[in-house]
Amino acid sequence: MKRSERLVVMTHYLLDHPRELVSLPFFSETYQAAKSSISEDLGIINQMFQKESIGYLQTVSGAAGGVKYIPQFSKEYSESFVNQLCNRLEDPERLLPGGYLFMSDLLGEPQTVRNIGRLFASAFADKEVDVVMTVATKGIPLAYAVASYLNVPVVIARRDPKVTEGSTVSINYVSGSTRKIQTMVLTKRSLQEKSRVLIIDDFMKAGGTITGMKNLLEEFNAITAGIGVLAEAEDEEEERVVHDYLSLVQIINVDDRNKQIKVTNGNLLDKIT
Amino acid sequence: MKRSERLVVMTHYLLDHPRELVSLPFFSETYQAAKSSISEDLGIINQMFQKESIGYLQTVSGAAGGVKYIPQFSKEYSESFVNQLCNRLEDPERLLPGGYLFMSDLLGEPQTVRNIGRLFASAFADKEVDVVMTVATKGIPLAYAVASYLNVPVVIARRDPKVTEGSTVSINYVSGSTRKIQTMVLTKRSLQEKSRVLIIDDFMKAGGTITGMKNLLEEFNAITAGIGVLAEAEDEEEERVVHDYLSLVQIINVDDRNKQIKVTNGNLLDKIT
Numbered sequence: 001m002k003r004s005e006r007l008v009v010m011t012h013y014l015l016d017h018p019r020e021l022v023s024l025p026f027f028s029e030t031y032q033a034a035k036s037s038i039s040e041d042l043g044i045i046n047q048m049f050q051k052e053s054i055g056y057l058q059t060v061s062g063a064a065g066g067v068k069y070i071p072q073f074s075k076e077y078s079e080s081f082v083n084q085l086c087n088r089l090e091d092p093e094r095l096l097p098g099g100y101l102f103m104s105d106l107l108g109e110p111q112t113v114r115n116i117g118r119l120f121a122s123a124f125a126d127k128e129v130d131v132v133m134t135v136a137t138k139g140i141p142l143a144y145a146v147a148s149y150l151n152v153p154v155v156i157a158r159r160d161p162k163v164t165e166g167s168t169v170s171i172n173y174v175s176g177s178t179r180k181i182q183t184m185v186l187t188k189r190s191l192q193e194k195s196r197v198l199i200i201d202d203f204m205k206a207g208g209t210i211t212g213m214k215n216l217l218e219e220f221n222a223i224t225a226g227i228g229v230l231a232e233a234e235d236e237e238e239e240r241v242v243h244d245y246l247s248l249v250q251i252i253n254v255d256d257r258n259k260q261i262k263v264t265n266g267n268l269l270d271k272i273t
Numbered sequence: 274m275k276r277s278e279r280l281v282v283m284t285h286y287l288l289d290h291p292r293e294l295v296s297l298p299f300f301s302e303t304y305q306a307a308k309s310s311i312s313e314d315l316g317i318i319n320q321m322f323q324k325e326s327i328g329y330l331q332t333v334s335g336a337a338g339g340v341k342y343i344p345q346f347s348k349e350y351s352e353s354f355v356n357q358l359c360n361r362l363e364d365p366e367r368l369l370p371g372g373y374l375f376m377s378d379l380l381g382e383p384q385t386v387r388n389i390g391r392l393f394a395s396a397f398a399d400k401e402v403d404v405v406m407t408v409a410t411k412g413i414p415l416a417y418a419v420a421s422y423l424n425v426p427v428v429i430a431r432r433d434p435k436v437t438e439g440s441t442v443s444i445n446y447v448s449g450s451t452r453k454i455q456t457m458v459l460t461k462r463s464l465q466e467k468s469r470v471l472i473i474d475d476f477m478k479a480g481g482t483i484t485g486m487k488n489l490l491e492e493f494n495a496i497t498a499g500i501g502v503l504a505e506a507e508d509e510e511e512e513r514v515v516h517d518y519l520s521l522v523q524i525i526n527v528d529d530r531n532k533q534i535k536v537t538n539g540n541l542l543d544k545i546t
């Protein structure tokens with residue numbers, strides 16, 4: 001295989017296997033090329049990935065060494081993406097009764113969801129994460145997008161147990177905004193003890209649902225490795241119960257009467273260098 | 274930019290924009306190269322994409338022409354993937370009370386879900402699809418995976434309306450297996466009239482839920498462009514009410530007493546050439 005041909009297939013392979021250690025001998029055998037040629041190929045790929053804000057190749061040295069493709073957005077790209085998202089969310093057409101914002105269209109765009117996933121993966125790149133967790137329904141696409149770039153599985157907590165899930169562990173929690181007692185369940189066999197779990201959700205107000213997920217993780221003797229939410233909103237009535245989280249955007253003000261929404265970037269951008 | 278460098282970034286660009294028409298002048302300007310060089314690059318990429326079962330580049334000629342990356346699995350790869358899936362599903366550990374099969378672990382693996390998505394996208398490649406639809410909860414990751422490769426948005430029907438969704442259209446349908454009357458809702462603004470909709474779900478027995486989605490689409494004056502389910506199961510009591518669908522696997526027999534499960538490939542493989 002010629003270098004030009006190898007670069008196409010190696011680029012695809014790396015993009016398709018994020019954060020997976022790939023050894024030089026693997027590439028060398030698969031594409032029938034000397035290790036020195038493979039090294040040069042990887043150098044070109046690494047340079048281009050960085051230039052185009054795709055991520056970078058991490059070199060792991062030693063006998064069991066190789067390279068890992070780490071997906072990452074540049075600061076510049078991240079800022080422009082988040083700004084664009086804020087602008088789209090400020091559209092007064094999104095206003096729903098009760099001061100809620102319609103976001104399902106954005107969350108229905110696979111490209112937007114993938115970008116959000118890559119941003120969270122960039123921000124949590126330094127955390128050790130075994131699994132991504134969310135609660136049904138709206139957080140699901142985001143959780144998969146993040147998990148896809150972190151190359152870890154997803155587990156989904158539900159508000160109601162289902163027969164097709166087997167035995168579950170359930171907890172009760174207080175929804176921060178409505179003060180109602182709610183239930184959350186997770187299938188027993190879906191999560192191993194000591195797993196390091198990244199919690200992802202679409203929306204956080206006081207943080208009741210996130211706290212519910214944290215409590216559920218405690219039942220499994222699992223560890224909360226991080227918390228990421230797409231949008232956080234201020235809650236006047238309640239003190240926020242969750243503090244150590246990253247948000248992509250912050251809904252500052254929803255003025256139902258004057259049809260005005262103010263959305264600004266969350267604290268996630270500070271984590272991207 | 275040198276050819277070797279261009280091949281890396283063009284490969285990434287195409288993979289990131291499936292089924293999107295990209296003009297030669299776009300590549301030529303973005304990467305500062307003659308159109309003839311870009312043409313040669315695309316030739317190499319096309320050849321390698323086909324060789325590695327990634328898909329192919331479709332050439333659209335004329336003034337508004339260019340290339341489109343069409344994700345596609347080869348017959349060989351598709352067969353081996355489906356066989357592997359069948360083997361994993363036949364594990365007696367998956368048996369749940371009532372003859373249900375535990376599948377959440379498979380559906381929690383982003384790589385597996387992406388592969389399933391690419392298989393459906395390959396099988397429905399010749400259909401005109403504007404949007405992918407599913408019903409919460411388990412079909413959601415599959416719907417996003419398919420939509421991602423078809424480069425179209427996702428809409429999610431729910432079994433209960435939510436305040437954060439705005440006004441909805443609701444229908445009642447009869448669940449084929451349990452004979453219970455159920456409700457399904459879809460947000461009014463999520464789907465345009467005349468949309469061509471690909472329905473994706475994780476599981477089908479008699480087909481009541483799928484029929485519910487079809488009825489919901491009729492309320493929106495939308496068109497069912499295709500139906501894809503991950504697993505179909507035989508239903509002894511009921512006649513199947515849905516016929517024109519593609520399934521990845523078929524659960525032939527679940528023997529609760531002897532702890533045996535028989536899973537074979539569905540009719541989707543026949544569509545892959």
